[in-house]
């Protein structure tokens with residue numbers, strides 16, 4: 340049974356409950372497509388694989404890639420919980436563990452010289468006590484990415500401030516400051 344989870348202009352995500360896989364299909368803008376063709380940027384499918392390999396090599400868990408092509412990635416299901424959902428439904432203890440693990444993971448990713456604009460609690464899952472990073476096609480790791488650190492941490496600050504209202508616990512611990520201290 341297939342279920343469409345995301346159906347937007349630029350992204351489609353389909354869950355296959357029999358295969359236990361997520362299929363992500365990208366519909367990039369023309370400008371981006373030109374960059375892919377001219378090899379200024381990696382195709383999103385290849386980039387997902389490239390980033391997944393870097394993260395894995397550095398001890399950050401990612402879903403197994405079943406298949407990828409230029410605009411498509413199929414990954415095995417991580418049968419866990421999104422950090423976002425733990426923040427909404429979890430108890431105090433679960434929330435505090437999830438935040439600690441999120442901070443640890445994001446710090447490790449940033450320290451690898453990777454650029455990414457959306458470290459949302461939605462893009463990290465916890466399964467068997469371990470964090471998995473999903474949604475990897477827009478991560479960047481190239482000659483320029485390390486120079487975009489300042490821009491990235493500003494984006495991170497805005498994102499985390501915006502998400503503070505998810506849970507009162509997030510007013511007691513400043514997730515952004517914790518990350519900034521460690522990077």
Ligand SMILES: Nc1ncnc2c1ncn2[C@@H]1O[C@H](COP(=O)(O)OP(=O)(O)O)[C@@H](O)[C@H]1O
Pocket residue numbers: 344345350352361363402414415416417418421461462464473474475
């Ligand atoms: N391998 C996976 N295991 C478990 N859930 C996944 C997996 N891949 C995607 N998802 C689910 O699908 C949602 C959308 O996928 P994502 O790659 O984050 O797309 P988007 O670009 O729309 O945020 C995720 O928030 C998550 O709930």
Ligand SMILES: [Mg+2]
Pocket residue numbers: 461462474
């Ligand atoms: Mg996402």
